[in-house]
Amino acid sequence: MATVGSPRTPGARAGLSRGAVLAAAREVLAGDGLDGLSMRAVARRLDVAPNALYSHVASKAALIDEVLDDVLGAVEQPEVTDPRAGLRGLLMSTYDVLVEHPDLVPLYLARQGARGPNARRLGEVMAALLARGGVGGRPAVEALRVLIVHTIGFAAFATHPPVEPGAGGPLSAEELRGNFETGLGWVLAGILG
């Protein structure tokens, strides 16, 4: 999960750390949902005054950004070098990670993905796979965008299903995942020919 510890700076009392704040935020999120995620709630969970958080995090938005990127650290990077299989594996893993954190998905949605080092790393891996498949430059940027949209968007559907437009009962997680993979196949076919 790639949470880092602080390297013992001078004047540091025993208490908090950036990682602890991050962890507490994720616990609050898991327990009380997105609406329950407030600075005060995080501080309460750490038995600390709300302002104390600001020694470790610039703002609530920054906190959320860090949580989002942190979670992406769990995405498995494919060992295959075949573009289609690699992208499929990477994005399926991304989808799985997102679905494991339902409360975070609307946040990814609202921010169009994360922005930290983990997210950047994933973007680079995807770009490399595309390049290996002969897709580079502007088309690669476009393809990347379609893939990311499809993945986050579908994770959102899986975690926060809206009203079903047609008919049929609620879909199981497996069906949804299959649905995602099918659509992913279409998109990859379009990208890689």
Added chain:
Amino acid sequence: MATVGSPRTPGARAGLSRGAVLAAAREVLAGDGLDGLSMRAVARRLDVAPNALYSHVASKAALIDEVLDDVLGAVEQPEVTDPRAGLRGLLMSTYDVLVEHPDLVPLYLARQGARGPNARRLGEVMAALLARGGVGGRPAVEALRVLIVHTIGFAAFATHPPVEPGAGGPLSAEELRGNFETGLGWVLAGILG
């Protein structure tokens, strides 16, 4: 834009109406952006106490839901009956409408589309087009989902561009629209064969 007027109920003072509240909310949104959209701001614009809004709208969430569905009334319904052309036209129009309301897009994103009558009507039209293309039942539901995800997701990219992963300057609105249409073509090819 399909805003409705109230049919003059007894005891009604000259003032407000559900439609007026909706309109004021959209004006605030256009003027001050999403962050500026508060019940108090809407009330201020109507020269009215904040609580007065609650006579016409159940909650802020309900207000937002109605605004979202309202905007969808501007989507052009295709006259064509050919599934591919019809879906393409419908979704391109949806994309255009979404892009015209940048501040609303994150809200569509967060709620996975709208839920009111306009949204339902669009869903039915799409389902009918799919059925005419020989896609029905569960596969139609899946296809619908992929299409909606692609459209809203891409509108989000167009209106709130994240950091570009690869390289190249910022994309123009036309390029983005073309990018959307290309991806849409891939998806439609996958759905309709």
Added chain:
DNA sequence: CGGACGAGCTGTACGGTGTCCAATATAGCT
């Protein structure tokens, strides 16, 4: 060993939010 430094944390406070309650004003119907 002692003092200074600087970071972590707290108390307090400001301006904002969504929304509930009781009370008032107003329009239409009988």
Added chain:
DNA sequence: AGCTATATTGGACACCGTACAGCTCGTCCG
């Protein structure tokens, strides 16, 4: 005219994010 149902108000509650000043304490320098 009186009644009733509704719209609207004033006030309040419980939160929110976060800025500022000050205290506490570990660490380092002299």
